[in-house]
Amino acid sequence: MRTDTAPTVTKLSDYTPPNFKIESVYLDFDLDPKNTVVRSTLKVSRLAAGPLTLDGDEISLKSVKLDGRLLKRSDYKLTQAHLIIDDLPNHFTLEIENSCNPAANSTLMGLYVSGGRFCTQCEAEGFRRITYYPDRPDVLSVFTVRVQAPLKDYPHLLANGNMIDSGSIDGGKTHFAVWEDPFPKPAYLFALVAGQFDLLEDSFTTMSGREIPLTIYVDPGDAHRAEYAMDSLIRSMKWDEEAFGREYDLARFMIVAVRDFNFGAMENKGLNIFNSALLLADGESATDMNFERIESVVAHEYFHNWTGNRITCRDWFQLCLKEGFTVFRDQEFSADQRGAAVQRIKDVRALRGRQFPEDAGPLAHPVRPNQYVKIDNFYTATIYEKGAELIRMLKTLLGAEAFRKGCDHYFETLDGTAATVEQFIASFEASSGKDLSQFMRWYEQAGTPHIKVTRTRSSESNVSVDVITFEQKTLPTPGQKTKKPVVLPIKWQAIGDDGPIGEAQLTVLDAAQTHVSLPLAGKEYSLSILQDFSAPAILHTDQTTEDALRLMANDPNAFNRWEAGQSLARKLMGSLTKAIESGKMPEPDTALRGYARALKHTLLDAEFDNNFKALALTIPSNMDVMQSLPQSDPIAVNLAGDWLNRAISDESKTDLIETYHALKDEGPFDPGAAAAGRRALKNRCLNLLASRQDAIAAPLAISQFNAATNMTDELSALLTLDKLGGRRVDQSMEDFYVKWKANPLVIDKWFAVQAGRKHPSGVDAIEQLTKHDAYDPRNPNRVRALLGSFAMSNPHLFHDASGAGYNFFTEQVLDMDSRNPSVAARLLGVYEIWRKLDTARQDQIKAQLRRVIKSKPSKNVLEIASKTLG
Ligand code: B3K
Ligand code: ZN
Numbered sequence: 008m009r010t011d012t013a014p015t016v017t018k019l020s021d022y023t024p025p026n027f028k029i030e031s032v033y034l035d036f037d038l039d040p041k042n043t044v045v046r047s048t049l050k051v052s053r054l055a056a057g058p059l060t061l062d063g064d065e066i067s068l069k070s071v072k073l074d075g076r077l078l079k080r081s082d083y084k085l086t087q088a089h090l091i092i093d094d095l096p097n098h099f100t101l102e103i104e105n106s107c108n109p110a111a112n113s114t115l116m117g118l119y120v121s122g123g124r125f126c127t128q129c130e131a132e133g134f135r136r137i138t139y140y141p142d143r144p145d146v147l148s149v150f151t152v153r154v155q156a157p158l159k160d161y162p163h164l165l166a167n168g169n170m171i172d173s174g175s176i177d178g179g180k181t182h183f184a185v186w187e188d189p190f191p192k193p194a195y196l197f198a199l200v201a202g203q204f205d206l207l208e209d210s211f212t213t214m215s216g217r218e219i220p221l222t223i224y225v226d227p228g229d230a231h232r233a234e235y236a237m238d239s240l241i242r243s244m245k246w247d248e249e250a251f252g253r254e255y256d257l258a259r260f261m262i263v264a265v266r267d268f269n270f271g272a273m274e275n276k277g278l279n280i281f282n283s284a285l286l287l288a289d290g291e292s293a294t295d296m297n298f299e300r301i302e303s304v305v306a307h308e309y310f311h312n313w314t315g316n317r318i319t320c321r322d323w324f325q326l327c328l329k330e331g332f333t334v335f336r337d338q339e340f341s342a343d344q345r346g347a348a349v350q351r352i353k354d355v356r357a358l359r360g361r362q363f364p365e366d367a368g369p370l371a372h373p374v375r376p377n378q379y380v381k382i383d384n385f386y387t388a389t390i391y392e393k394g395a396e397l398i399r400m401l402k403t404l405l406g407a408e409a410f411r412k413g414c415d416h417y418f419e420t421l422d423g424t425a426a427t428v429e430q431f432i433a434s435f436e437a438s439s440g441k442d443l444s445q446f447m448r449w450y451e452q453a454g455t456p457h458i459k460v461t462r463t464r465s466s467e468s469n470v471s472v473d474v475i476t477f478e479q480k481t482l483p484t485p486g487q488k489t490k491k492p493v494v495l496p497i498k499w500q501a502i503g504d505d506g507p508i509g510e511a512q513l514t515v516l517d518a519a520q521t522h523v524s525l526p527l528a529g530k531e532y533s534l535s536i537l538q539d540f541s542a543p544a545i546l547h548t549d550q551t552t553e554d555a556l557r558l559m560a561n562d563p564n565a566f567n568r569w570e571a572g573q574s575l576a577r578k579l580m581g582s583l584t585k586a587i588e589s590g591k592m593p594e595p596d597t598a599l600r601g602y603a604r605a606l607k608h609t610l611l612d613a614e615f616d617n618n619f620k621a622l623a624l625t626i627p628s629n630m631d632v633m634q635s636l637p638q639s640d641p642i643a644v645n646l647a648g649d650w651l652n653r654a655i656s657d658e659s660k661t662d663l664i665e666t667y668h669a670l671k672d673e674g675p676f677d678p679g680a681a682a683a684g685r686r687a688l689k690n691r692c693l694n695l696l697a698s699r700q701d702a703i704a705a706p707l708a709i710s711q712f713n714a715a716t717n718m719t720d721e722l723s724a725l726l727t728l729d730k731l732g733g734r735r736v737d738q739s740m741e742d743f744y745v746k747w748k749a750n751p752l753v754i755d756k757w758f759a760v761q762a763g764r765k766h767p768s769g770v771d772a773i774e775q776l777t778k779h780d781a782y783d784p785r786n787p788n789r790v791r792a793l794l795g796s797f798a799m800s801n802p803h804l805f806h807d808a809s810g811a812g813y814n815f816f817t818e819q820v821l822d823m824d825s826r827n828p829s830v831a832a833r834l835l836g837v838y839e840i841w842r843k844l845d846t847a848r849q850d851q852i853k854a855q856l857r858r859v860i861k862s863k864p865s866k867n868v869l870e871i872a873s874k875t876l877g
Pocket of ligand 2: 307311329330333
């Protein structure tokens with residue numbers, strides 16, 4: 008796992024097609040936690056001259072047979088990473104026997120054991136940890152898999168596809184199952200699961216009338232917690248038929264929940280494997296945010312069946328082809344389920360919180376990168392979220408009809424292949440007749456474009472008109488000094504005091520600048536630009552406070568009504584931060600009062616739904632604000648947020664209390680969007696009231712905490728109590744722990760709450776948590792709950808001026824790296840923000856990164872550390 012040689016860089020320009028086609032694969036597994044034996048039979052045909060190169064990683068080769076003849080050691084070359092065989096005929100059968108040790112596999116890639124059950128994770132390069140194979144996405148084959156294991160410990164034996172045989176041997180002590188997947192797939196979509204499970208079963212009848220049994224496999228006792236996931240799955244299957252004409256193909260569909268998983272979930276053909284945190288939920292123990300995530304991730308993995316599995320990627324550089332498109336599909340699904348405006352606001356908040364910082368920092372890379380050391384490091388917000396934005400722009404530019412036709416063309420012409428971004432874009436050129444060559448720049452160029460909009464008065468044939476100038480510029484990113492103009496669809500509208508003046512317009516800015524004339528000179532209006540966030544860009548306008556307030560009140564585009572408040576809040580937080588940094592107490596000014604008053608109107612306006620109100624009353628994230636400033640003290644940014652929340656609360660105190668009480672009554676738990684909106688607004692009111700640090704919020708929070716019948720309310724009350732401080736809070740934390748200690752998903756939440764607290768003993772308190780009985784450094788969920796939340800949600804201790812927070816964090820990441828490099832590398836990514844911090848903190852983080860590099864870390868961590876340092 009350690010790097011002893013210089014890491015090799017894989018380049019897009021070096022792509023060569025495979026020399027061999029694998030006609031079929033037969034895999035035979037004899038499962039044993041410490042010594043699993045894998046026998047693989049490959050039927051192979053030659054495509055081009057050259058050797059057969061099979062990948063392998065940390066597995067022991069036992070034997071290789073070519074057309075039934077045992078090969079001698081001198082007949083092949085075996086290195087740490089490859090098995091290479093030369094002088095092969097055009098058609099042959101290769102039989103390989105090897106073993107692996109799933110119980111000792113702490114990387115959670117390949118075949119491993121979680122909670123006594125076998126499971127696999129093969130994307131991107133995990134299959135090579137199971138057997139020797141051309142582990143690349145452009146080698147597609149049909150797999151038949153035989154799994155054998157002791158019946159008592161492993162009553163369920165699962166693999167991709169349809170079960171074609173099963174039985175017992177050894178007088179019933181051992182049993183086996185044979186699975187066949189008729190759809191050619193790359194090795195990264197292979198899956199195998201064995202163990203004891205409870206089942207939740209249902210079915211779905213497809214548009215052509217086929218009844219598909221659906222099964223979710225969970226830990227014993229958890230079946231009822233999978234009901235929402237099952238419901239989400241059925242809605243996703245229906246939606247994909249209606250929105251994209253895509254029908255499910257195999258005879259059954261299965262999902263398995265596992266507790267130890269490196270990320271959210273995996274789309275293995277017919278056998279999705281999920282992190283239990285993204286599958287299991289009930290009202291008592293899961294928050295509304297958990298339900299929302301489950302719905303979207305279940306949909307996402309299901310949608311991959313067409314965008315990823317039926318059509319896969321030629322190489323890992325094309326990752327956005329399946330991820331960006333599938334994220335776009337799941338966002339559209341969620342918008343249909345929960346409301347388009349609210350969904351768009353949430354998606355843009357996430358984009359600004361994670362992708363914009365990535366695109367502006369040392370790890371910036373194009374949506375289709377052109378080189379990598381470890382592909383695991385490229386499952387990024389840029390590939391996923393910016394990748395989805397590109398598809399959204401394509402739809403805006405082409406219109407819904409041509410977009411859908413292009414998708415149909417893509418599905419029809421490329422089914423069963425490993426495709427490229429060029430082939431994908433060509434489908435839309437074919438459907439629309441448009442030249443999309445400039446659009447391809449979005450895939451090649453890193454960095455978020457800046458759009459500047461200015462208004463000037465001019466005269467055209469003696470009529471006075473306003474000329475709107477749109478300009479674009481993308482700043483240099485690492486390795487890309489000069490940038491070309493990209494295609495920016497800008498949806499905009501003029502808004503007066505009585506509402507919009509004219510229809511919304513679409514201006515396509517594909518050069519450095521363009522002008523549009525507007526015959527509105529003399530009229531009072533404000534510009535609502537980038538409605539629905541029609542392009543992933545940073546907008547600069549001469550918008551005044553008055554403009555922002557006019558849009559907050561009158562913009563018919565709900566997204567931009569929210570956005571007007573956000574941009575004002577961002578500016579306010581920026582100047583508050585500067586005041587705090589220079590030791591001055593900020594003074595409320597007209598902009599601040601206007602903003603607070605406008606939010607009060609939003610709160611009281613019966614036209615808006617509760618979800619929208621809750622989002623409007625939420626100020627921009629610290630990360631978002633830091634992106635808008637050249638450099639800042641992150642603790643000052645956080646204090647500025649506290650200050651702004653207090654100002655909002657001061658303005659609307661009585662209305663917040665009244666709204667809180669009006670929304671309090673809970674009937675039986677309902678995870679739907681409307682009920683979740685009530686809870687979101689109620690808890691937002693409570694939290695805002697707590698910003699005042701007076702006697703109002705505490706009794707409300709205490710009684711909510713004691714009476715809560717759902718996790719959203721319970722956790723919000725606990726966080727509010729923490730914000731208020733005081734003697735009671737430690738007891739509440741303890742009560743919460745005792746109440747939930749048998750539920751690992753809730754204990755993850757408890758760790759996340761502890762990690763975000765302003766403990767009086769400082770970073771030591773966080774270090775103590777790593778010694779807590781319930782802390783398990785081998786479990787990624789727990790590690791992320793503690794370390795991820797510490798770095799992202801505890802500005803006071805993580806960014807402590809002494810550097811103790813960074814020091815502790817680095818130690819933990821290095822410790823994690825010895826077990827699980829991909830999770831460690833992802834955690835280390837939080838340092839990408841360093842250039843936006845003050846100089847003292849910049850130096851501290853740089854020293855930490857140098858320390859990481861010196862420690863000879865894994866390739867994953869080395870790549871992130873060296874790129875972050877720059
Ligand atoms: N395709 C997987 C992600 C695999 C991550 C590998 N490091 C889940 C998803 O995006 O749907
Ligand atoms: Zn995905």
